[in-house]
Amino acid sequence: MAEVVFIFASIGVIAGAIGTIALRNPFYSVLALVSHLLALAALFLLLRAEFLAAAQVVVYAGAVMVLYVFVVAYIGGDKAALAAPAGGRLKVISALFATVLLVELCIAMVGSGLTVLGTQGTGFFPAFGTPEEIGRLLLTKFLLAFEVTSMLLLIAAVGAVVLARRRAGLEVPGHLSVGELVRGEFDHVNLPGRPGAELDKGTASGARLETQAENAGLPRG
Amino acid sequence: MDVTWYLVVSAAVFSIGMAGVLIRRNPLVILLCIELMLNAANLALIAFSRAHGNQEGQIFALIVMVVAACEVAVGLGLIVAIFRRKLPVDVDELRGLQG
Numbered sequence: 001m002a003e004v005v006f007i008f009a010s011i012g013v014i015a016g017a018i019g020t021i022a023l024r025n026p027f028y029s030v031l032a033l034v035s036h037l038l039a040l041a042a043l044f045l046l047l048r049a050e051f052l053a054a055a056q057v058v059v060y061a062g063a064v065m066v067l068y069v070f071v072v073a074y075i076g077g078d079k080a081a082l083a084a085p086a087g088g089r090l091k092v093i094s095a096l097f098a099t100v101l102l103v104e105l106c107i108a109m110v111g112s113g114l115t116v117l118g119t120q121g122t123g124f125f126p127a128f129g130t131p132e133e134i135g136r137l138l139l140t141k142f143l144l145a146f147e148v149t150s151m152l153l154l155i156a157a158v159g160a161v162v163l164a165r166r167r168a169g170l171e172v173p174g175h176l177s178v179g180e181l182v183r184g185e186f187d188h189v190n191l192p193g194r195p196g197a198e199l200d201k202g203t204a205s206g207a208r209l210e211t212q213a214e215n216a217g218l219p220r221g
Numbered sequence: 222m223d224v225t226w227y228l229v230v231s232a233a234v235f236s237i238g239m240a241g242v243l244i245r246r247n248p249l250v251i252l253l254c255i256e257l258m259l260n261a262a263n264l265a266l267i268a269f270s271r272a273h274g275n276q277e278g279q280i281f282a283l284i285v286m287v288v289a290a291c292e293v294a295v296g297l298g299l300i301v302a303i304f305r306r307k308l309p310v311d312v313d314e315l316r317g318l319q320g
Contacts, residue, residue, distance in 0.1 A: 017238065043230070060289075159298065164301040
């Protein structure tokens with residue numbers, strides 16, 4: 001029974017992966033990745049990782065893929081740029097490299113002489129991989145990793161908001177360098193165009209604001 | 222099933238993901254291929270975790286999933302910023318780092 005499930009799930013995993021890289025439309029690529037993730041969750045269940053299988057389906061196939069679908073729908077209008085075909089020679093060379101890597105990985109793993117290879121694995125206790133056990137490990141032995149991960153999530157959320165927020169008056173490409181983006185020096189560029197600056201125009205504070213904007217704009221040249 | 226077969230599937234998925242990063246030019250699809258490679262690593266981690274009867278590999282895989290979610294958030298933010306500035310959404314065109 002486990003063999004049948006493994007064969008079907010691994011066919012689904014590999015077919016989903018190939019579909020992700022082969023389909024021309026990014027929207028279909030995302031859908032292929034969703035099927036890949038669902039099949040991978042079945043493999044996780046076969047390996048007695050119940051909590052990770054559930055997290056895979058809920059977090060990955062649910063939340064993260066919705067994010068992808070939103071972004072594909074947002075930038076999907078530019079069909080010409082999205083559907084640009086790669087060169088034929090590049091494809092052949094890439095496929096060759098991938099095959100070489102696959103052979104090398106298989107040789108490295110099968111030839112490593114690990115004693116667990118070729119076995120079904122050692123025994124496991126009944127609660128192996130359940131949410132209770134994973135939570136107990138996360139809050140005792142791996143507490144530091146857990147806390148660092150929360151910090152990383154916070155930084156990523158703030159970074160995503162800073163990167164993707166709307167900046168009025170930046171229609172011209174090449175107007176803002178990466179250094180300015182990193183240092184956060186993009187506010188002076190569009191200060192007069194902002195609604196708040198428009199309201200303040202004519203008053204003393206508005207004049208001061210504009211002077212500051214000009215001063216800040218000077219070093220840019 | 223033998224642990225070896227899970228590792229072979231993991232290697233296949235990783236190779237497919239690497240080929241995708243090399244072939245595709247859309248940064249969105251390249252992010253998807255990076256997801257494929259991270260998932261291949263997760264599968265290998267969980268296979269070894271099951272083989273040794275030790276749950277610490279599953280914790281490792283869970284942390285990898287969180288890091289992948291962070292990477293998706295930042296990467297998609299970058300793609301949206303590129304699109305908003307009317308730059309081409311194509312890694313072959315986006316060669317200069319000086320804006």
